[in-house]
Amino acid sequence: MSAPAEAGIAGRSPDAPVGIGIVGCGAISGQYLATLNTLDGVRLVAVADLDPARAEAVAKAHDGVRALPVPDLLADGAVDVVLILTMPAAHAEVALQAIAAGKDVYLEKPLAATTAEAGAVLAAAAERGVRVGCAPDTVLGTGIQTARRTIDDGLIGRPISATATMMTPGHERWHPNPDFYYVPGGGPLLDMGPYYVTSLVTLLGPVVSVIGAASRTHDSRLIGSGPRQGELIPVSIDTHVTGVLVHASGAVSTMVMSFDAVATVSANIEVHGERGSLVVPDPNHFSGDVKLFRLDGTAWETLPESAGYRNSSRGFGLADMAGTPEGLEPRAGGSLAFHVLEVMESLLRSAGTGHSIPIVSTCLRPEPVPLS
Template sequence: MGKPLDPDQPTNVGIIGCGAIIAQYLASFRRLQGSNLINLVAVADLDPARAQAVADSYDGVRALTVEALLAADDVDLVLNLTIPAAHAEVALRAIAAGKSVYGEKPLAATTAEARQVLDAARAAGVTVGCAPDTVLGTGIQTARKAIDDGLIGRPISATATMVTPGHERWHPNPDFYYQPGGGPLLDMGPYYVSALVTLLGPVVSVIGAASHTRDERTIGSGARVGQNVPVAIDTHVTGVLVHASGALSTLVMSFDAVKTRSPNIEIHGEHGSLVVPDPNHFDGDVQLFALGAEDWQSLPVSAGYEDSGRGFGVADLIRTPAGQEPRAGGVLAFHALEVMESVLESAHTGTPVRIASTAARPAPVELVAIAPSPVAAIS
């Protein structure tokens, strides 16, 4: 059996995967040191030089091989920052070593792999968390409070839009974005689907359509500039999500389109509409247009972890009372993954798909100043 996490003691964290995203986690962990929650002790990467560079930049951290980090007695939780195709393998190895896991999104490349992760964690008595933790920030949480407070009445529908001409324009190694487990839906969709479930509740069925515009992408930056990478996934995806509440969400995720003026997320209710900020960010302006009003009104920040960043979900997980599901937990991540996988299935079959899993709306986050005070526990 795994070792339970103790919110009254610092949790020793080891990171596997030292790619571009790790810088944001390290910045958050430095800020969270005063909360007595997280103690980063080790890092590992298939490229030892990358792990050593991180260790050299962070006091008290040692660079290890992946095998050594998983075997280390002083690592309580593994932060899994590997590529999507490796998420399940690394998570399962960490769980087998008796360690809790918090991973980058998606939880796994497929729901079948993700189910193995959750089942193994349950059997081992360890906790699984998963990005995105952006839903814990003031942007999504202020919008959620507005809905819960009845400012728009009963929610009817939502639109969620993300368009970009492709990550190869800026990412020096974009290959995994265009292989199974990547693509606009599985890469960016977790932010949007997790936010929609947080705002409107679980999804019961979906219908989707998708397209694939070209077979290669050209790298636009870094040492490999000018090289082509193959495309093996759909690069423009549209889906309609039917929530258990009856609300309908329309999702557009694209690595093909250039730009949009549409809000990232817009929620429509019987008595008003909300513009919700970018779910890839932790903050942002929430705007309300109430029935009978003459213009949009910016709502004051009223909920969420203030000035937060990637990695705050790890702290939130540690503070979750035993037996409760973390806000950025494996159950929500699994549900979001099944929703996205089902949109793609529907796109390929031309038929609606029922969603077998469910996920309760995570507990709301009251307005919390993170540093130097500890993260608030789920109540």
């Protein structure tokens, strides 16, 4: 992937790579590290972690990368963008520190633990004149982007509805320390929902209201692997969430996110229009087959890739932001991430009250990604 010629970091030469500093060297960092080494236009220069040994290990494995304390990384002139890969509870705190230092920030999803914290991040960034980007960037791959182009080209006619389904029996079956999935801030919606809601907004536009319902099947979960195998952990949140999203376009999406089911044979996302139906690949991945059934057709047809970044992986959203011309909202931008967070937070609130909740925020439908 090559960044556009006019990069978006104020004061930088368009030909200079954007310096990236990572805060948080946990498990997810490995996926970003593998990608950053392959991307034009960005260069990893520093890493930081609460565990200095973990940061040192990353630095030793990557030529020219320095392990620094967080304050030093934020003050480093070689760092243009701070990539925040901490636990979600720390996202806002670290982002605000980076913004105060004049850095652009890109965060692993979600943008923050709450919309109140996320709003503070966006307000601080606007005041300081820096940009905010946020995962997921899976929507920039050929899977979601080909589906989007199919809709934009009118092949299904006016979109009427969509379904988004994620069914799993729970992450405790494989994760050695799954506690955080079953406390406030966790659960199937906040864990996996960003992939699905971001995809639905990319495909159908912003959401204006939601109504949700939720349940909890078990009050405890049994850890299935690792040194804590066999240990019971408490469950303090709902683990099956369903909801209806009304889009500004008039389309209506139905979501089911569950840690209580075994499996599903249904598509991860389907979009239905007046002239056709579309099967959209798993939004947790960057690619996959897009299938179309036309109104007068006789079978599903697999569409060729027609849009999106080929062979993409975590970090493409960061590079896309770094190459976005100054003054333009990145495709994986802060306003989109805030809108997605408000949709999810409102679904959970609606599940508790039984009432439809209007969505206050909105966002631009991100610009499409040409096939590249």
